[in-house]
Amino acid sequence: xxxxxxxxxxxxxxxxxxxxxxxxxxxxxxxxxxxxxxxxxxxxxxxxxxxxxxxxxxxxxxxxxxxxxxxxxxxxxxxxxxxxxxxxxxxxxxxxxxxxxxxxxxxxxxxxxxxxxxxxxxxxxxxxxxxxxxxxxxxxxxxxxxxxxxxxxxxxxxxxxxxxxxxxxxxxxxxxxxxxxxxxxxxxxxxxxxxxxxxxxxxxxxxxxxxxxxxxxxxxxxxxxxxxxxxxxxxxxxxxxxxxxxxxxxxxxxxxxxxxxxxxxxxxxxxxxxxxxxxxxxxxxxxxxxxxxxxxxxxxxxxxxxxxxxxxxxxxxxxxxxxxxxxxxxxxxxxxxxxxxxxxxxxxxxxxxxxxxxxxxx
Numbered sequence: 001x002x003x004x005x006x007x008x009x010x011x012x013x014x015x016x017x018x019x020x021x022x023x024x025x026x027x028x029x030x031x032x033x034x035x036x037x038x039x040x041x042x043x044x045x046x047x048x049x050x051x052x053x054x055x056x057x058x059x060x061x062x063x064x065x066x067x068x069x070x071x072x073x074x075x076x077x078x079x080x081x082x083x084x085x086x087x088x089x090x091x092x093x094x095x096x097x098x099x100x101x102x103x104x105x106x107x108x109x110x111x112x113x114x115x116x117x118x119x120x121x122x123x124x125x126x127x128x129x130x131x132x133x134x135x136x137x138x139x140x141x142x143x144x145x146x147x148x149x150x151x152x153x154x155x156x157x158x159x160x161x162x163x164x165x166x167x168x169x170x171x172x173x174x175x176x177x178x179x180x181x182x183x184x185x186x187x188x189x190x191x192x193x194x195x196x197x198x199x200x201x202x203x204x205x206x207x208x209x210x211x212x213x214x215x216x217x218x219x220x221x222x223x224x225x226x227x228x229x230x231x232x233x234x235x236x237x238x239x240x241x242x243x244x245x246x247x248x249x250x251x252x253x254x255x256x257x258x259x260x261x262x263x264x265x266x267x268x269x270x271x272x273x274x275x276x277x278x279x280x281x282x283x284x285x286x287x288x289x290x291x292x293x294x295x296x297x298x299x300x301x302x303x304x305x306x307x308x309x310x311x312x313x314x315x316x317x318x319x320x321x322x323x324x325x326x327x328x329x330x331x332x333x334x335x336x337x338x339x340x341x342x343x344x345x346x347x348x349x350x351x352x353x354x355x356x357x358x359x360x361x362x
Contacts, residue, residue: 008057009057011054014049015050015067023080025046032046039053039063042060044063062089066092073106108130109130112130114159115158117212124155128150128306137159139300139302140263140268140300141268141271141302142269143272144306145304146274146310150312157203157207159242160174161207168242169267171240172244173226173228174226175244176203200228202246204216207227239266243263243270246273249289250278250280252280253285256290260291
């Protein structure tokens with residue numbers, strides 16, 4: 001029920017008795033504090049199992065919808081967390097402003113199970129992540145493009161394991177280009193495989209989150225799961241497989257074409273990458289940046305774009321991504337580097353240092 005006063009509304013929300021108030025308010029009122037911080041101009045009071053909100057009509061209406069969505073999530077048996085509450089509020093605000101074009105109910109996003117294993121369930125946490133996961137179900141080739149921490153690879157890995165367990169495919173193939181991010185492979189000790197192994201380690205880490213670790217060596221020995229550098233894909237036709245190309249921003253156009261043409265019958269391909277973190281040598285074009293222009297409009301190919309609001313790591317990661325984007329936009333740079341098509345803008349200190357060096361020349 002909602003009562004209206006001058007420029008303010010009051011809404012009352014009764015929590016059903018089957019849901020303890022701690023599941024709605026959080027331990028030590030932790031969830032309530034998140035809500036109060038998100039709606040600082042609204043007074044929120046709790047008495048018994050009734051929650052009252054008084055404030056601007058649009059904010060009060062949003063709080064009502066928030067509690068409705070929280071109850072839908074709780075009815076599935078899934079607990080609400082501080083992160084889930086923050087993401088629900090973000091999705092409701094975006095839906096209110098029409099940002100992103102169309103939306104799913106937050107409860108629908110947060111309760112979509114992809115994979116359950118070892119006492120934990122993998123789910124999308126944002127609307128764009130849900131769209132990405134849905135696209136994998138609906139298309140043969142999907143590109144997941146976005147900054148670090150948006151779950152591109154992790155969600156693709158979960159879908160791959162799900163497809164293997166449900167016998168939609170007979171094997172999983174995980175691949176990455178072995179491109180150095182500043183270091184040089186030749187200076188690392190060991191055999192070629194030992195040098196390449198660190199580049200593939202993130203894929204192994206994700207596998208260990210999703211499968212019984214004891215089963216992974218057996219599955220790899222049987223060829224059911226293959227983790228290999230991109231160069232090992234050349235000349236192959238990959239049938240009945242779920243294939244993931246990770247760190248695809250570090251492919252050149254020829255490597256991207258080579259990989260995509262490995263697609264065989266009854267296979268699924270997911271290509272993930274962050275076009276703002278290219279480690280290719282200067283002057284080498286990224287195959288991931290180019291491929292969208294080439295394949296735009298091709299049937300059964302989908303491009304899922306994620307952004308800083310989809311980052312599921314520490315909150316600061318999203319802010320860092322935004323800060324780099326703003327800096328690059330203002331300075332004509334890329335990844336905070338030197339301006340495109342020119343040298344770094346030199347400071348007065350740099351120029352003074354050069355003059356001092358010049359005066360010392362013979």
